[in-house]
Amino acid sequence: MLVFVGAIILGLWAWFAYQRQQRAERVAHLKGKIAQRKNEQAELLEWARAEAEKIPSQRRKEIGAMDFNQLIAALQSGDVTSLEAVTTYIGLSLAAHEKTNCVTMYIKESVKHARALDGRRKSGESLPPLFGLPVSIKESIGVTGTDKTWGYAGSIHFPSTRDAPTVEMLKQLGAVPFVKTNVPLSLLSYTCGNEIYGWTENPHKKGRTPGGSTGGEAALIAAGGSLLGIGSDVGGSIRMPAHYAGIAGVKPSSMRLSLLRIDDGYHGPKRGGGYPLIEANEGPMAASMETCAEILKQFWASSLVSDVDPYKPPVGWNAAQFEEGRKYRIGYYTTDGWFDPTPGCVRVVEEARHILQMQGHTLVPFSLPDVPEMIRVYVATLTVDGGVSLMGSIEEDLPPAIFLSALRPLRVPILVQRSMAYVASALGYWRVAKFMRSMTKSSVELRRDYASIQLYRARVVEEMRKANIDMLLCPAQVMPAPPHEAPLHLSAGCSYTAIYNLLDFGAGVCRVGTWNAQDEAKLECYPTSDPWYTMAKKFSKDSVGLPLGVQVAAPPFKEEAVMRVLIDLERNVPKA
Numbered sequence: 001m002l003v004f005v006g007a008i009i010l011g012l013w014a015w016f017a018y019q020r021q022q023r024a025e026r027v028a029h030l031k032g033k034i035a036q037r038k039n040e041q042a043e044l045l046e047w048a049r050a051e052a053e054k055i056p057s058q059r060r061k062e063i064g065a066m067d068f069n070q071l072i073a074a075l076q077s078g079d080v081t082s083l084e085a086v087t088t089y090i091g092l093s094l095a096a097h098e099k100t101n102c103v104t105m106y107i108k109e110s111v112k113h114a115r116a117l118d119g120r121r122k123s124g125e126s127l128p129p130l131f132g133l134p135v136s137i138k139e140s141i142g143v144t145g146t147d148k149t150w151g152y153a154g155s156i157h158f159p160s161t162r163d164a165p166t167v168e169m170l171k172q173l174g175a176v177p178f179v180k181t182n183v184p185l186s187l188l189s190y191t192c193g194n195e196i197y198g199w200t201e202n203p204h205k206k207g208r209t210p211g212g213s214t215g216g217e218a219a220l221i222a223a224g225g226s227l228l229g230i231g232s233d234v235g236g237s238i239r240m241p242a243h244y245a246g247i248a249g250v251k252p253s254s255m256r257l258s259l260l261r262i263d264d265g266y267h268g269p270k271r272g273g274g275y276p277l278i279e280a281n282e283g284p285m286a287a288s289m290e291t292c293a294e295i296l297k298q299f300w301a302s303s304l305v306s307d308v309d310p311y312k313p314p315v316g317w318n319a320a321q322f323e324e325g326r327k328y329r330i331g332y333y334t335t336d337g338w339f340d341p342t343p344g345c346v347r348v349v350e351e352a353r354h355i356l357q358m359q360g361h362t363l364v365p366f367s368l369p370d371v372p373e374m375i376r377v378y379v380a381t382l383t384v385d386g387g388v389s390l391m392g393s394i395e396e397d398l399p400p401a402i403f404l405s406a407l408r409p410l411r412v413p414i415l416v417q418r419s420m421a422y423v424a425s426a427l428g429y430w431r432v433a434k435f436m437r438s439m440t441k442s443s444v445e446l447r448r449d450y451a452s453i454q455l456y457r458a459r460v461v462e463e464m465r466k467a468n469i470d471m472l473l474c475p476a477q478v479m480p481a482p483p484h485e486a487p488l489h490l491s492a493g494c495s496y497t498a499i500y501n502l503l504d505f506g507a508g509v510c511r512v513g514t515w516n517a518q519d520e521a522k523l524e525c526y527p528t529s530d531p532w533y534t535m536a537k538k539f540s541k542d543s544v545g546l547p548l549g550v551q552v553a554a555p556p557f558k559e560e561a562v563m564r565v566l567i568d569l570e571r572n573v574p575k576a
């Protein structure tokens with residue numbers, strides 16, 4: 001018997017020693033890949049500096065001073081060549097990167113691509129509508145020849161072999177992808193950092209996040225390094241960074257832009273692909289909603305989307321919905337019953353309501369039903385398997401320590417999490433308890449939650465129809481741009497955007513104002529009834545001057561109406 005026990009102990013010791021050695025080797029391998037990538041990035045930054053200097057700085061200033069419409073016109077007329085435009089934005093993006101650490105890699109191919117476009121002009125070919133326009137792309141979106149690591153070191157050096165559908169459409173329209181931008185590890189957070197490329201700063205205040213997961217894009221655009229970017233959004237990753245960085249962004253419903261995972265030519269960590277029912281959508285980000293609208297108008301002006309992805313219905317641009325002067329009935333709310341926003345985030349919704357009423361729109365109070373339960377369902381169906389795949393991908397890689405501590409609760413056995421939910425409830429932390437009940441422990445539960453999403457979608461559109469409401473106006477987030485670590489402690493703060501991923505509504509955000517001294521003072525009265533409110537209050541302090549956006553959302557195929565209302569709003573708010 002003693003020999004048997006001894007053998008078991010020896011076997012366990014050998015197994016753990018082997019595991020430790022395997023992990024040590026993996027860590028060394030991943031650190032080597034990160035070091036190699038940092039060298040490659042440094043070389044590309046040097047390449048960018050040299051490229052930018054090929055155009056006189058005065059000429060770059062002239063081109064850099066043009067807004068989106070002016071540059072498009074100059075490119076069409078030939079006053080500016082594609083090479084000049086791309087080179088100018090390589091220089092401007094370099095300056096933005098030095099301020100915010102927003103760039104992951106430059107796309108060297110963009111210079112050759114620009115030259116080829118200029119050659120097409122010389123040959124007298126007709127020019128596509130976005131001819132020569134430099135565009136920036138979120139790191140996680142496929143561009144041929146570039147990595148899409150999602151912040152995972154294990155995915156370095158697995159370059160895409162094809163363009164993602166949205167990139168393919170941009171190239172067909174004449175645009176030139178020239179740079180890729182930073183993301184948070186796993187994309188499932190609204191901060192913006194990883195062990196490969198570091199942490200991206202908010203250009204409005206150092207020490208604050210630009211948001212996520214399309215944070216690098218938001219920082220780049222807000223710092224003047226790009227006129228147009230493409231991001232992705234499964235819980236608010238276009239819209240929260242737009243709010244934090246003071247720019248505009250649109251997440252179309254999943255039925256209007258392609259999600260085809262055409263090329264996953266990497267063999268890095270498993271990432272659990274798409275999330276059934278809750279689909280990640282790609283969409284435009286820019287300094288103004290008008291630019292976002294122009295890009296989507298070009299995407300939908302022809303059959304481009306369904307040509308690239310036959311799973312998408314051939315729904316064209318709806319000019320009637322977007323018509324200037326069109327008036328809408330808009331439901332509004334300033335709290336979703338799950339996470340009360342901090343004062344400034346409430347105030348800008350009230351201000352937006354007033355501006356839109358002055359514009360002739362009809363604003364009526366509206367409450368989204370049952371948000372707390374639907375946020376539980378959202379987290380359950382987003383993580384799908386109780387967080388096992390997400391934990392596996394992150395733990396087998398080299399995560400920043402703060403990600404591991406944020407994920408630690410997911411390591412607690414689900415039955416223990418649910419038991420602890422009773423303790424949280426007893427303490428009055430009903431929201432924490434709700435989150436503790438969000439991880440799925442079986443396919444039976446998952447099926448039930450999918451069914452509740454379908455029922456909820458029918459319920460919301462029916463309530464909107466009964467109230468004769470076209471769309472909804474609400475906060476974009478619960479706080480202004482917080483410190484980098486805040487989103488990892490406050491995943492629950494994504495409810496204002498995530499609910500529209502669950503509903504698969506089209507939704508957009510534009511900047512309406514900035515956090516002011518009155519908001520700072522009112523913060524004193526913000527609740528501290530549970531750890532989340534206490535943290536949101538702490539993270540919102542000292543935010544005077546930070547941008548604040550609002551969100552507008554509508555059922556699928558009404559994205560044009562949403563953008564019309566956001567443009568009506570954007571045109572009537574004080575400029576930053």
Ligand SMILES: CCCCCC/C=C\CCCCCCCC(=O)NCCO
Nearest residue numbers: 187188189232233234235236237280491
């Ligand atoms: C890394 C920590 C993850 C913890 C579990 C997260 C569960 C719910 C939080 C959701 C937060 C969503 C933020 C936005 C995500 C997004 O839209 N990503 C874009 C993907 O294309």
